[in-house]
Amino acid sequence: MTPAPIAVALDAPDLETAARWASLVTPHVSTVKVGLELYLRYGPDVIASVRGASGVRVFLDLKLHDIPNTVSGAARAVARLRPAILTVHAGGGPAMIRAAVEAAPHTAIAAVTVLTSLDEADLERIGLRGPAGDAVRRLAALSVEAGATALVCSPHEVSAVRREVGDGITLITPGVRPAGADVQDQARVATPEQALADGADLLVIGRPITGSPDPGAAAAAIAASLRRAS
Numbered sequence: 486m487t488p489a490p491i492a493v494a495l496d497a498p499d500l501e502t503a504a505r506w507a508s509l510v511t512p513h514v515s516t517v518k519v520g521l522e523l524y525l526r527y528g529p530d531v532i533a534s535v536r537g538a539s540g541v542r543v544f545l546d547l548k549l550h551d552i553p554n555t556v557s558g559a560a561r562a563v564a565r566l567r568p569a570i571l572t573v574h575a576g577g578g579p580a581m582i583r584a585a586v587e588a589a590p591h592t593a594i595a596a597v598t599v600l601t602s603l604d605e606a607d608l609e610r611i612g613l614r615g616p617a618g619d620a621v622r623r624l625a626a627l628s629v630e631a632g633a634t635a636l637v638c639s640p641h642e643v644s645a646v647r648r649e650v651g652d653g654i655t656l657i658t659p660g661v662r663p664a665g666a667d668v669q670d671q672a673r674v675a676t677p678e679q680a681l682a683d684g685a686d687l688l689v690i691g692r693p694i695t696g697s698p699d700p701g702a703a704a705a706a707i708a709a710s711l712r713r714a715s
């Protein structure tokens with residue numbers, strides 16, 4: 486069976502747990518995501534550990550955000566690990582995004598538009614007035630112009646972003662919760678079925694899978710619900 490278009494966020498406190506989660510979910514999902522918690526603790530070795538024997542695609546979510554020269558060096562430093570995807574913050578601007586794209590030519594640079602944990606009151610406070618969708622579309626357009634081949638947005642904006650950037654750009658949506666699941670610190674959420682129907686290419690799902698007593702079964706259940714819905 487083809488693995489589902491899901492990146493399981495391995496936000497684990499230790500490498501053993503992350504590697505265990507990765508091996509339990511990889512028959513069911515296409516990708517695993519390594520974020521700041523694991524990478525800052527274990528560094529580059531974490532990539533080989535979670536890739537394991539299966540060779541699953543690894544999404545390295547470091548959300549780089551600095552001046553272009555610094556991001557260029559950082560992207561070059563991790564490019565040798567050959568992650569399939571590397572995140573940068575779109576708010577770093579076009580020159581920064583382009584620097585990452587040029588420094589990691591074999592990795593898809595994914596620009597994070599507006600974090601899915603922010604609601605409109607938060608955006609107002611940080612000076613991004615108006616609907617979240619407006620900021621997301623603006624950041625998406627500038628990121629693609631700067632060479633990003635993937636974008637991260639919430640499921641709420643994914644159809645508008647698809648209209649903005651067209652086909653050929655990978656749209657990645659965190660903020661995904663199965664019906665009835667706790668939204669925790671996410672603000673702009675939808676179900677996996679809805680996110681996919683609205684045009685997402687890859688769903689980032691963490692705690693609804695890794696917080697389950699049986700992460701393999703939780704991943705398999707979401708993958709099956711996506712197959713039924715498609």
Ligand SMILES: O=C(O)c1cc(=O)[nH]c(=O)n1[C@@H]1O[C@H](COP(=O)(O)O)[C@@H](O)[C@H]1O
Pocket residue numbers: 494495496520546548572597599600601602637638659660661669671689690691692693
């Ligand atoms: O870049 C990301 O992956 C990301 C962007 C964003 O806007 N929101 C967001 O939640 N994420 C990541 O997606 C994952 C979501 O995890 P859960 O909320 O546990 O499903 C976390 O690893 C976040 O770091």
